[in-house]
Each structure stands twice: as C-alpha cells, then as structure tokens.
Amino acid sequence: MAQGELRDAGSAHIATRGDRLGGLGRVLIAVYLVLAIAATFRSVYQIITKFDEAPLAYALSALAGVVYIVASVALIKRRGVWRTIAWAALIFELCGVVIVGVLSITVPQLFGHPSVWSFFGSGYLFIPLVLPILGLLWLSRTGAPVASGEAA
Template sequence: MSQSARSNGFGRVLVVVYGVLAIAATGRSLVQIVRDFDAAPLAYSLSAAAALVYILATVALLKRGAGWRRVAVATIGFELVGVLAVGVLSLTAPELFGHPSVWSWFGMGYGFIPLILPIVGLWWVLRGSERNNNAH
C-alpha cells in the first residue's frame, strides 16, 4: 500500500482511530496503574498492553515498506486475538479481572471499537498487500 493510500481517505481515518485509541488506552492504563494497581493487576496490565499494541499499530500503519506491513499485520493480529481472548474470559471468568480493561467484554467500554478495529485494520493492510502484489 502506498504512503498516499494511507494518508488519504479511509486509510487516514483508520490511522486516526488507532491514534485516538492509543492515547485513550495509554491514559486509562497509566491512571489505573498509578492509582490502584493492586486492585486489579491483570486488568490494568492488559490495558497497558493494549495501549502498547495500539501505539505500535498506529506507527506501523503510518510507515512504508514490507517490514512495516508485517509489523502492522502482526500487531493488529495480536490485537484481535487479545480482544477475543479477554472478551471471552471477561464473560466466562470475570473474577480474573477485578476491574474492566480496554478489551473486557470485547471492548464494550469503548463502544466495541476494540473488537471491530482489528478486523477492519487487517482487511485494510492485507487488501493493500494484495493490490501491491498484483501490480508487480
């Protein structure tokens, strides 16, 4: 996917949404960890991990090249697995968490954006990869 495809239209919206979620998850996790880490260490650690994933995904979506595309796919794939696993566990074993994380209940606290975003992100990145492969 070319840099222009990422910086215009839908690609720009995707990067902005990832950036906003990165800021929101980072802020939330920092406040949770500083204020009351002992109350829910797993949930708050997962929120911090989600924040790091969103930051790396945002950077990977902005950068050019096959290496960054692989980072984007790996990061967004990890995000999808994480939100699905934490979503299921938060419903089936809520006692593990103590408090909600970004990915609890499939991202319900964030309007389910954490569930939808990696599906859309993977589609976008892989769609661009296919387009680039067909052009060569």
C-alpha cells in the same frame, strides 16, 4: 506496447486504487491514534493510583495501549518490515480482544475491573473488536504491488 510502458500503466492503476483507499486509511489511523492515547493514559493512571485493585486488568489495558501505538506507527509507515509489524500487531490485537472478551464473560473474577479488551471492548463501544478487523481488511486491500517477473 513495450514492457516498460505496460509496467507503468499497471503502476498507475495500483496508485489510483491506493489513493481511493487513502481516506479509509487516514480514518483508520486516526482512530488507532485516539485509542492508543486513551488506552495508554488511562492504564498509566490506573496503574499509578490503584494497581493493587485489578493488576491483570490494568496490565492488559497497558498492553493494549502499547499494541495500539505499535499498530498506529506500523499502519502509518506500512512499507517493508513495518507492513509485517502491522499484520502482527493487528492479529495480536484481535486475538487479545477475543480471548479477554471471552474470559471476561466466563471468568469475570479474574480481572477485578474491566480492561480495554474486556467484554470485547464494550467500554470503548466495541471499537477494539471492530478496529483490527477493519485494519486487516485494509492491509489486505492495499498490498504492496509485485513487479512483473518477481515471485509473489
């Protein structure tokens, strides 16, 4: 088998594997889009109507909404620099939900009202905690193929 044929056969295998994960990717992106819309619009409403009651909580919810928007776009594009942005957004999101989750339990008076990430996203059925983990797993399984002879 010639080297070009071998490379084509490997690409076909990778494409098949990517297709299998396509359904999971679509669901993941759809959930990110719904969460982006929910968190963003809720935080905008809260900031406009009652920001003085819980500025940190509402600002964190707005930040979460922006992170979900960036993550959604990056997961949709998922090539080149967008892949790096997706990794960064998901890691930032996971750190945010864990840090805010711990602080909302240990220092609840800091927030005033719950944010998207408070109590590890319990107000959103813990989706904010689980989603970045699933996203990171999905990204790691759908890695960009490396052509033979290139450095990994």
